[in-house]
Amino acid sequence: MKEAGQMQNLESARAGRSVSTQTDSMTGQIPRLSKVNLFTLLSLWMELFPAVEAQRQKSQVKKTGLVVVKNMKIIDLHCSSEDLHAGKIALIKHGSRLKNCDLYFSRKPCSACLKMIVNAGVNRISYWPADPEISLLSEASSSEDAKLDAKAVERLKSNSRAHVCVLLQPLVCYMMQFVEETSYKCDFIQKIAKTFPDANTDFYSKCRQERVKEYEMLFLISNEELHKQILMTIGLENLCENPYFSNLRQNMKDLILLLATVASSVPNFEHYGFYCGSTEQINEIHNQCLPQEIARHCMVQARLLAYRTEDHKIGVGAVIWAERKSQNCDGTGMMYFIGCGYNAFPVGSEYADFPNMDDKQKDREIRKFRYIVHAEQNALTFRCQEIKPEEKSMIFVTKCPCDECVPLIKGAGIKQIYTGDIDVGKKKADISYMRFGELEGISKFTWQLNPSGSCVLEQNEPESKENGVVRPIPLNEELHQNKKLCLGNH
Ligand SMILES: [Zn+2]
Ligand SMILES: [Zn+2]
Numbered sequence: 001m002k003e004a005g006q007m008q009n010l011e012s013a014r015a016g017r018s019v020s021t022q023t024d025s026m027t028g029q030i031p032r033l034s035k036v037n038l039f040t041l042l043s044l045w046m047e048l049f050p051a052v053e054a055q056r057q058k059s060q061v062k063k064t065g066l067v068v069v070k071n072m073k074i075i076d077l078h079c080s081s082e083d084l085h086a087g088k089i090a091l092i093k094h095g096s097r098l099k100n101c102d103l104y105f106s107r108k109p110c111s112a113c114l115k116m117i118v119n120a121g122v123n124r125i126s127y128w129p130a131d132p133e134i135s136l137l138s139e140a141s142s143s144e145d146a147k148l149d150a151k152a153v154e155r156l157k158s159n160s161r162a163h164v165c166v167l168l169q170p171l172v173c174y175m176m177q178f179v180e181e182t183s184y185k186c187d188f189i190q191k192i193a194k195t196f197p198d199a200n201t202d203f204y205s206k207c208r209q210e211r212v213k214e215y216e217m218l219f220l221i222s223n224e225e226l227h228k229q230i231l232m233t234i235g236l237e238n239l240c241e242n243p244y245f246s247n248l249r250q251n252m253k254d255l256i257l258l259l260a261t262v263a264s265s266v267p268n269f270e271h272y273g274f275y276c277g278s279t280e281q282i283n284e285i286h287n288q289c290l291p292q293e294i295a296r297h298c299m300v301q302a303r304l305l306a307y308r309t310e311d312h313k314i315g316v317g318a319v320i321w322a323e324r325k326s327q328n329c330d331g332t333g334m335m336y337f338i339g340c341g342y343n344a345f346p347v348g349s350e351y352a353d354f355p356n357m358d359d360k361q362k363d364r365e366i367r368k369f370r371y372i373v374h375a376e377q378n379a380l381t382f383r384c385q386e387i388k389p390e391e392k393s394m395i396f397v398t399k400c401p402c403d404e405c406v407p408l409i410k411g412a413g414i415k416q417i418y419t420g421d422i423d424v425g426k427k428k429a430d431i432s433y434m435r436f437g438e439l440e441g442i443s444k445f446t447w448q449l450n451p452s453g454s455c456v457l458e459q460n461e462p463e464s465k466e467n468g469v470v471r472p473i474p475l476n477e478e479l480h481q482n483k484k485l486c487l488g489n490h
Contacts, residue, residue, distance in 0.1 A: 002078050003103045004122065006184055007323065007400040009310060013323075016362050018409050023403060025051075025220050029310075030312045030315075031171075031172045031173065031174045031175040031178045031253070032172065032175075032308055032309070032310075033171075033175065033304075033307040033308055034169050034172070035072055035308070036126075036167050036169045037169055037171065037255065037306060038126065038279070038305070038307070039067045039074070039102075039104040039126075039256060039307055040070055040104055040126070040167065040168065040169075041255060041258065041262075041304055042065070042067045042074070042077065042104070042301065042304060043065045043104040043106040043128065044065060044106045044215075044219055044255070044256075044259055045065065045081045045103055045259060045263075045266055045297075045300060045301065045304065045458050046065030046066060046077050046086075046106065047063055047064055047065030047068065047077065047079055047106040047107075047217075047218075047408055048065070048209035049065070049079045049127065049294075049297055049331060049332055049367055049463060050291070050294050050315065051331075055467060060135050060146060060310055060363070061085065061110070061133060061134060061136050062079075062080075062107055062131065062132075062133055062135050062136055063076070063079060063080045063086075063137070063331065064079065064080050064085060064086040064105055064106050064109065064133050065077075065079050065086060065088035065105070065106035065108045066078040066079065066087065066089075066090055066103060066104065066105055066106070067103070067104040068090055068094065068098070068101055068103055069100075069101060069102040069103070069104065070100065070101045070102075070284075070433045072102075072418045073206070073338075073382055074340055075101070075384040076090065076094070076337050076384065077332075077337045078093075078330055078331065078332070078339060079330070079331035079332060080089055080331050080383050081329060081330060081331035082331075083329070084111050084331075084379065085109070085110060085112070085133060086105065086113070086331070087103070087105070087109045087110075087112075087113025087114070087116065087117050088116065088332050089329055089331070090103065090117065091113075091116045091117060091120060092329055093329075093330070094120075095120070096121065098117060098120040098121065098122050099120060099121035099122070100122070100123045100286070101122050101123060102123055102124040102125075102126065103117060103122055103124070103125045104127075104167075105125065105126065105127040105128065105133075106127075106207070106235050106462075107128060107129050107131065107132050107133045108127040108128075108133060108153065109125070109127065109132075109133050109151050109153070110132070110134045110149055110153065111152035112154045113133070113163075114153055114160075117162075118156060118160040118162050119201055121162075122209060122462050123161050123162060123163065123233075124162060124163045124164075124165065124167075125162055125163070125164045125165070125448060126166065126167040127166060128168075128217055128219065128252075129166045129168070129231060129234075129236060129248065129252070130220060130221055130227070130230070130252070130286040131221060131230060132146075132150065132153075132230070132234055134149045134150070134246065134470070134474075135227075136205075136230050136233055136234075137221070137226070143438050147233060149397075151233050153194045153234070153235075154234070154235045157235065166236065166239075166262055167319075167341060168248065168251045168252065168255070169251075170251050170254070171254050171255070171258065175258070175307075175393055176254060176258060176261075178193075179258050179307065180260060180261055180463055182315070183261050183262055183264065183265035183303075184204060184216045184265075185420045186265045186303065186398065186420075186428070187399060187400075187419075187420025187423075187447065188265055188266045188267070188272075188299075188420055188447050189265055189267070189396070189419075190400070190422060190448055191272075191420060191421075191422060191448065192267075192270075195229065195449060196268065203267070203268065203269055204265075205329065207264040207267045207269070208260055208261055208264040208266075211259075211260035211261075211264050212257055214260075215226055215256045215259060215260050215263075216253070216256055219256055220249070220251070220252055220253065220256060220348070223363045223384035224245075224249070224315045227249070227481075228240045228245065232243075233380065243460075244430075244474060247382060259304075262303050262304055262307075263300050264301055264449075265300075265303055266299045266300050268293070268296065269450070271450035272447065272448070272449055272450075273290070273292040273295070273296075273420045273447070273448075273450060274289060274290075274292065274296075274299075274444050274445035274447055274448075275445060275446065275447075275451055276293045276443055276444060276447070277444070277451055278449065286414070287416070287443040289392070289416075289443075289445055290380075290418075290482075294335070295301065295418055295445065298319055298321055298394075298418070299396045299398070299418060300377075300397040301317075301340070301396070302317035302318055302319045302340070302396045302397060303317055303318045303398055304317065304396050305317030305318070305319065305340055305341070305342045305375070306342055306375070307342075308342045308344075309343050309344065309346070310343065310344035310345050310372070311343045311347075311372055314322070314343075314375065314399070315398075316343045316375040316397065316398050316399050317340070317341075317342045317343060317375050317397070317428070318340065318341050318374075318375035318376045318378070318395055318396065318397045318398070319337075319339075319340040319382070319395070319396050319398075320337075320338040320339045320340065320378040320379050320383060320387070320394070320396075320414065321337055321338060321393070321394055321395065322335070322336055322338050322385070322388065322391045322392065322393040323335050323336075323391060323392040323393075323394075324336060324388065324475065325390075325391065331444055336385070337384070337385070338379075338383050338384065338385045338387060338393065339379045339380065339382055339384055339385070340379050340382075340385030340432045341376070341377070341378025341380075341381070341382060341451055342375045342378060343372050343373065343374050343375045343376050343378070344372070344373055344378065345371055345372060345373065346371070346373055349371075354455055357383060372429075374402065374404065374405050375397060375398070376397055376400075376401055376405040376408065376409060377404075377405060377408060379395065380409075380412055382410060383483065387412050387413045387414060388406065389413050392415050392416065393413065393414045393415050393416070394414065394415060394416035394417070395414050395416070395417055396418045396419070397417065397418070398419070398420070398421045399419065399420060399422075399423060399435050400419050400421055400422065400423045400424050400436050400446075401417065401419065401433075401436055402431050402432065402441065403432050403433065403435045403436075404431075405429075406435040406436055406439055407435070409442065410439065410441065410442055414442065415442060415443065416442065416443045416444075417436075417439075417444050417445065417447075418447060419444075419445075419446055419447070420446060420447045421436075421446035421447065421448070422435050424436050424446075425437055437447050
């Protein structure tokens, strides 16, 4: 079996590495994403947030994803809307609170965005070095404007105190291999594999290939000469010489491949999605499920976060969003970001402070379970917004919340949980998942085959909301989209 072979390679690779600290200063025992990698990947992913309105496809302005970071913690996720670029949205939402923040853009921002965020006193602006926000790829008559804008951006950059740069870190050793293995093993793929034993890994690799192609089109300029020209226009001529240029492209390709791999771990496959078991729950409008593509998008955010775990056995990621009652200026429609986290030892811990053993070791006292702060707990602790009782708030967790976390989620006033149910009802030596099943008063959407064709589909059909925030998708169209393997992810 291919999987087993890969795992062996990884094990031997791990054995060869020295054991070092699990905290930020050094690499842990399993490959971890660096924070910069995580922010970069999330910025690309936010660019792909499912369009809640018809985007201006033909326009020269490209949709941009943006991650706002303060003290190395994510405080917001944005994407451009029909009317506003991501940078402007961040400015409207945070104003001068952007001071000292680091901003990670999926494209080099235009001069209008840049002058405002520089003015707000940001610390650093990092961007993905491909086609900028005002596209230099389009051959429209206005491409002269694009060049003028690029010049203005350069001038703003050189005269600003903020550090405007390309922060691309190469992935650590074995990272890609590890992400491939764990993506295949994650709850979502495993659930499908169990239901369709014949499907094997084919559907997963097929989905992944499609994603890679799609994202390379979007985030990598296939023609190398054209890429060089763009780099020169946006002031990166120093990256145009080899080996810098080929290194840059290799780095970009690796990150794109990683993103595609993680995105395929929550695939648009057949009638799989996040569904609620109980029909009475979903009858209330307040409890209605998000459109599937948005739920999948948020779960992939959580999956990316899981690769920052400090637990060398299992990475878990969690992200909390909420829905405003009225139109939001963000490209995310009515949704806005509340907080995110992954499982880790308490902030400030050093490697030797806590045990790393799991339940295979006999002595309970030296096991890690009493020390690891769970992803949900970190997301709640480091949230950047209050959870308002009158709003629909939702948490996306890559694994079913355990008995320790379930009452916390409920106590925090979160209205919906999106997760996998592979562990539900299981009791392990130090961690159990008994309470999730009995949990009441919160809508639980678990990854499963659509439980009953028409009835539930109707409930989950994105409804037409005021202001056209959520574009209604005709039922048959959504069905059709679902039939196409992994297509129509956004
Ligand atoms: Zn802009
Ligand atoms: Zn937990």
